[in-house]
Amino acid sequence: MFRFLLLTFCLTVPAFGYSTGGPQQICTNGLTPEHHVDPQTSPAPYSFSGSNVVKSNDKITITLEGSDFLGFAVQAHDPKGEPIGTFKIVESNKSQTLSCSNPDDTLTHKKIPKDNPITKVEFQWIAPADYKGKVKFVGTVAKDGAVFWVRKVLKEVDVE
Numbered sequence: 001m002f003r004f005l006l007l008t009f010c011l012t013v014p015a016f017g018y019s020t021g022g023p024q025q026i027c028t029n030g031l032t033p034e035h036h037v038d039p040q041t042s043p044a045p046y047s048f049s050g051s052n053v054v055k056s057n058d059k060i061t062i063t064l065e066g067s068d069f070l071g072f073a074v075q076a077h078d079p080k081g082e083p084i085g086t087f088k089i090v091e092s093n094k095s096q097t098l099s100c101s102n103p104d105d106t107l108t109h110k111k112i113p114k115d116n117p118i119t120k121v122e123f124q125w126i127a128p129a130d131y132k133g134k135v136k137f138v139g140t141v142a143k144d145g146a147v148f149w150v151r152k153v154l155k156e157v158d159v160e
Helices: 002-016
Strands: 046-050 059-069 071-077 086-089 095-098 106-109 118-126 133-142 148-159
Touching (some): 046 133, 046 148, 059 071, 059 133, 059 148, 071 118, 086 095, 086 106
Antiparallel strands (some): 046 059, 071 106, 071 133, 086 118, 095 106
């Protein structure tokens, strides 16, 4: 009986472990969820919309949208692939920030009920004061625990 309970517990914990948002581990594993299944290789049914230009130390509003989803993680990367800038929450019932390399440089989901998935989330991003150049928004989106796309949602923005 003990083995059965232990096995049940071990199989259940990964399924419920991160329902309140992406764990800090996404900072070091390339925004890859630990869902214990392989990510999708097909094009993601999600996209970013919003301005393609922002001034240094200014903010832009961006929306991640598409078909139903339950989780996401977003970063803005410099040409070296490093997280850059700061995210600001617009929809506090859907998103929260993580601090990977710098404070609030990663955006992730809050708990989204399985019976009420979302189709979009809006957020703001503030460009660093001392940066000019291209920035690539990189998103990982999970339709559910078994179907997700890692770093497949992309948007390029010029920081002037």
